[in-house]
């Protein structure tokens with residue numbers, strides 16, 4: 001969706017095929033922390049607030065500095081965190097950071113200087129994944145209205161099943177007359193093939209084979225259990241069988257960390273829980289509990305046993321932890337609990353992607369003008385006009401909160417490079433995709449590695465090492481100390 005917005009801004013034609021039959025087919029039940037991608041959102045025209053807008057140039061000469069409808073929706077639902085606290089299970093604080101830690105003046109945050117304004121933009125934004133999708137969908141409508149383009153751009157219920165390569169002569173990669181080279185399975189119909197012949201030995205299949213062979217999914221030896229709990233449910237549960245006085249006392253106790261702006265995590269050196277504001281409108285919190293399970297089959301088994309087993313496991317591990325952790329776990333509705341083993345994938349390289357795209361140089365005999373076969377040959381190629389972005393290119397563990405951030409930046413990067421290299425400079429589509437893939441892989445690979453490291457160190461004593469620094473920084477300093 002983000003790519004579609006960026007393409008529409010540049011008037012590059014596109015069509016989205018989405019396998020879900022409608023926007024809200026699946027619950028998209030977890031929250032995202034947006035870090036660097038806040039800037040990408042602004043370049044996509046999703047500007048939250050006129051006051052702190054800083055004229056984001058989208059690199060193609062467009063200036064997105066006015067707040068937009070999509071930006072206002074984001075602002076309504078998203079939460080900006082101003083403090084991050086780390087505890088041990090008894091509630092002792094071992095680290096704190098964030099704007100409020102450093103700028104707290106008693107009862108309010110100090111007014112920001114212009115340098116402070118930059119800091120504000122660097123704060124993390126927490127947003128339900130489904131809200132972000134909705135905001136992007138709105139941004140696409142806005143971009144279409146700006147371009148007076150009301151062409152239908154999304155086909156729901158269409159699953160990509162294969163991509164047809166383009167055949168032609170060397171140097172002719174872009175001469176494919178605007179045809180659609182993809183095959184789609186209309187998932188609304190029972191017909192698997194929808195009458196479109198699928199290529200049994202297509203390049204897409206081969207490319208998929210190569211990618212799977214070279215970069216299989218890698219189990220990261222841990223599981224995450226997720227839940228969403230509203231403060232309404234929490235307080236309701238706590239007030240049964242209590243006097244008014246006790247209720248008030250308990251609410252104060254519960255509210256200390258649940259002020260809507262604090263992110264907190266607690267760990268015991270093995271199990272870790274991370275809690276963040278999830279939705280401003282519904283006053284909800286999301287928790288993410290994780291712990292190591294060396295054997296993938298055991299992790300899969302726990303995940304398959306479903307929400308009740310997952311919630312029981314979370315409660316078993318944290319029942320004696322500090323307020324409000326057991327209370328929140330207890331008050332979380334079963335239907336809002338889920339859990340999965342964690343995976344990433346060995347890194348792809350730009351070379352693998354480009355080789356998968358343009359694989360076959362097929363010598364072909366030339367036919368002379370007299371109709372007889374000439375001894376010389378020309379070369380033809382098969383070209384797969386496709387690339388990857390987001391999780392398809394670089395799945396990573398959720399422990400650095402970078403997957404969606406990188407996916408949004410990928411989208412902007414791909415649109416910018418297509419526009420500059422292919423549309424403006426007139427270079428081939430292959431050249432543009434290669435440049436994009438190099439930038440995308442260089443940028444995201446460090447995040448994949450860091451996310452994989454975090455899957456390990458967050459389940460060790462480093463998670464509760466003393467120090468007012470992020471756990472990533474605590475890990476870096478501990479590895480420096482060890483060297």
Ligand SMILES: Cc1cc2nc3c(=O)[nH]c(=O)nc-3n(C[C@H](O)[C@H](O)[C@H](O)COP(=O)(O)OP(=O)(O)OC[C@H]3O[C@@H](n4cnc5c(N)ncnc54)[C@H](O)[C@@H]3O)c2cc1C
Nearest residue numbers: 017018019032033159160390391398401402403404405407
């Ligand atoms: C628990 C958890 C917490 C996370 N927290 C964060 C965080 O805080 N910050 C962060 O940046 N990231 C986070 N992530 C990662 C983030 O959710 C993903 O990296 C991000 O959603 C990837 O976006 P994507 O568009 O590449 O893929 P997706 O969001 O998976 O979107 C892919 C879309 O393509 C559709 N599709 C798939 N296959 C086909 C097909 N064959 N044909 C047609 N359509 C198809 C799908 O239905 C889907 O709509 C978290 C992930 C998890 C699991």
